[in-house]
Amino acid sequence: MSPFVQSAYSAFAEVVGEDFITREPVQIAAAETATFATSNSLVAIVRPADRAQTQDCVRVASRFGIPIFPISTGKNWGYGSRVPNTDGCVLLDLSRMNRIRDFSEKLAYVTVEPGVTQEQLYAFLKEQRSSLWMDATGSSPTSSLIGNTMERGFGHTPYGDHLAHACAFEVVLPNGECIETGFARYPGAVAAPVYRWGTGPSLDGLFSQSSLGIVTRMTIWLMPAPEYFQAFFFRCNHARDLGPAIDVLRPLRLSGTLRSAVHIANGYKVLSGMSQYPWEFTKGKTPLLPADLEELGRSLGFGDWNGAGGLYGTKAQVKEARRLIRRALSGKVAAIRFLDDANLKTARWATPLLRVAGWDLSRTLELVRPVYGLLKGIPTEQPLRSTYWRKRMKVPAKMDPDKDRCGLIWCAPIAPFDGEHAMTVSGLASRILLKHGFEPLLSLTLISERALTCVISITYDRDILGEDERAMSCHRDLVSQLTSSGYYFYRLGVQSMGEMGSGNGYTSTLRQIQNTFDPNRIMSPGRYTPSKTG
Numbered sequence: 001m002s003p004f005v006q007s008a009y010s011a012f013a014e015v016v017g018e019d020f021i022t023r024e025p026v027q028i029a030a031a032e033t034a035t036f037a038t039s040n041s042l043v044a045i046v047r048p049a050d051r052a053q054t055q056d057c058v059r060v061a062s063r064f065g066i067p068i069f070p071i072s073t074g075k076n077w078g079y080g081s082r083v084p085n086t087d088g089c090v091l092l093d094l095s096r097m098n099r100i101r102d103f104s105e106k107l108a109y110v111t112v113e114p115g116v117t118q119e120q121l122y123a124f125l126k127e128q129r130s131s132l133w134m135d136a137t138g139s140s141p142t143s144s145l146i147g148n149t150m151e152r153g154f155g156h157t158p159y160g161d162h163l164a165h166a167c168a169f170e171v172v173l174p175n176g177e178c179i180e181t182g183f184a185r186y187p188g189a190v191a192a193p194v195y196r197w198g199t200g201p202s203l204d205g206l207f208s209q210s211s212l213g214i215v216t217r218m219t220i221w222l223m224p225a226p227e228y229f230q231a232f233f234f235r236c237n238h239a240r241d242l243g244p245a246i247d248v249l250r251p252l253r254l255s256g257t258l259r260s261a262v263h264i265a266n267g268y269k270v271l272s273g274m275s276q277y278p279w280e281f282t283k284g285k286t287p288l289l290p291a292d293l294e295e296l297g298r299s300l301g302f303g304d305w306n307g308a309g310g311l312y313g314t315k316a317q318v319k320e321a322r323r324l325i326r327r328a329l330s331g332k333v334a335a336i337r338f339l340d341d342a343n344l345k346t347a348r349w350a351t352p353l354l355r356v357a358g359w360d361l362s363r364t365l366e367l368v369r370p371v372y373g374l375l376k377g378i379p380t381e382q383p384l385r386s387t388y389w390r391k392r393m394k395v396p397a398k399m400d401p402d403k404d405r406c407g408l409i410w411c412a413p414i415a416p417f418d419g420e421h422a423m424t425v426s427g428l429a430s431r432i433l434l435k436h437g438f439e440p441l442l443s444l445t446l447i448s449e450r451a452l453t454c455v456i457s458i459t460y461d462r463d464i465l466g467e468d469e470r471a472m473s474c475h476r477d478l479v480s481q482l483t484s485s486g487y488y489f490y491r492l493g494v495q496s497m498g499e500m501g502s503g504n505g506y507t508s509t510l511r512q513i514q515n516t517f518d519p520n521r522i523m524s525p526g527r528y529t530p531s532k533t534g
């Protein structure tokens with residue numbers, strides 16, 4: 001370590017204390033490991049305790065010209081995990097800042113720090129005997145609420161668009177100063193946690209998918225538990241049925257009958273949630289071909305596409321929504337089932353009946369329960385198992401996709417909420433993945449009233465020689481073909497952020513904003529914004 005870097009290290013240590021800074025090679029190597037090949041290195045990991053220490057760390061970084069890369073809990077699997085966009089960063093790990101700072105049952109909000117995890121908020125609400133629901137993603141229960149919101153992540157309840165249900169950010173800027181957004185900027189403003197816009201230009205959007213600040217506090221709105229909840233599941237036996245099903249769901253989403261995102265997973269995705277790769281069935285061959293998948297689907301009771309959504313309201317409202325959904329989907333899909341708390345409990349007893357009806361719920365119960373829970377905002381580890389799809393090892397009790405060298409690269413284009421677009425995007429993705437030797441694990445999320453996202457995962461085993469390169473080449477092919485067809489991504493992986501520039505003045509405007517906020521590019525250089533000054 002050069003004397004210069006040694007002095008910077010000592011300055012960071014002075015801020016956080018020796019116990020909360022490390023350059024120990026094993027820990028650094030772990031933090032430099034993602035679920036795909038990356039090459040950027042870290043010089044240290046620093047763990048501030050609070051906002052004041054975060055500000056001081058930013059000032060040290062600025063004084064020494066050493067870039068910092070803030071993370072909340074660093075579970076950004078499939079998009080780069082904890083790996084920064086440029087070499088030589090200090091990883092600013094905010095997970096120690098894990099206090100729930102404010103909570104209102106009456107006005108349905110909670111104010112949290114970056115280290116507060118999904119499972120922590122869930123446990124907190126239980127402890128409070130709250131009648132409010134949080135929204136949860138399919139990522140780990142130990143992932144961060146703020147980290148996910150910073151990436152504009154989404155979950156499964158009517159509050160699934162996380163950035164749309166957050167306000168009053170406390171932000172540490174690259175110059176070390178701290179600002180608050182909305183009304184939070186006024187001392188004693190009582191409406192700060194309940195009204196986003198405040199007065200004047202709204203700055204919240206500047207800090208998501210950006211490198212312009214570190215969010216150290218955020219208010220998240222919670223959903224009052226509905227009087228009654230029911231989940232619905234449906235199945236399309238043929239790929240061609242997907243488009244018509246999407247088209248009949250659109251008016252229901254636009255009219256508010258469907259208040260939350262409906263998730264529609266293809267057969268590959270469902271299978272990867274139920275088990276690891278069927279090595280015996282395929283006699284060790286990859287990829288699993290569509291004809292083999294169809295055979296497995298028939299025996300396990302899933303179709304080419306399999307949908308799940310939630311109905312929220314009074315009993316009467318849910319009953320009416322159920323009627324409308326049944327009417328819209330009947331004749332379009334092979335099976336529709338409705339499930340509530342009472343009949344989920346007895347699902348095992350109902351299995352023989354369901355099998356007669358061609359719906360083998362017992363085999364899928366393991367998968368259905370967590371999906372059902374997510375529709376009610378209950379975090380679950382179950383989806384994480386799919387990252388071990390192609391691994392030959394058993395899924396460990398303590399899953400760590402980075403350490404276990406699970407290969408995963410996401411690609412998530414947004415399309416109009418339209419059957420034809422859904423068929424085009426999913427068809428394109430399937431062809432490209434199979435061509436490159438990977439199973440197309442796809443899910444379509446009807447994310448808003450007007451848009452859907454196709455979440456494509458390239459899932460592989462990093463321990464197989466050459467597989468990292470093959471997966472990245474597949475990803476490049478996907479990006480190129482999707483963008484040339486007009487489909488762009490709701491979020492990017494660390495490997496793609498430098499390639500998504502645009503010539504229409506947006507990039508140069510971003511550059512000007514960055515030059516004002518962070519002229520020396522010390523904060524997450526290259527993250528969604530140009531890394532070079534100019």
Ligand SMILES: Cc1cc2nc3c(=O)[nH]c(=O)nc-3n(C[C@H](O)[C@H](O)[C@H](O)COP(=O)(O)OP(=O)(O)OC[C@H]3O[C@@H](n4cnc5c(N)ncnc54)[C@H](O)[C@@H]3O)c2cc1C
Binds near residue numbers: 138150
């Ligand atoms: C099986 C599986 C299922 C998944 N399901 C979902 C899903 O349903 N929905 C979904 O959205 N994602 C999903 N993910 C992707 C990902 O795991 C989650 O988005 C996860 O929440 C991100 O990790 P994190 O919360 O630890 O955020 P972090 O990794 O801490 O943060 C993400 C990024 O945001 C920035 N950042 C973090 N904190 C701050 C801050 N305080 N200030 C400024 N910038 C910050 C950093 O650049 C960081 O790289 C899934 C992943 C897997 C493997």
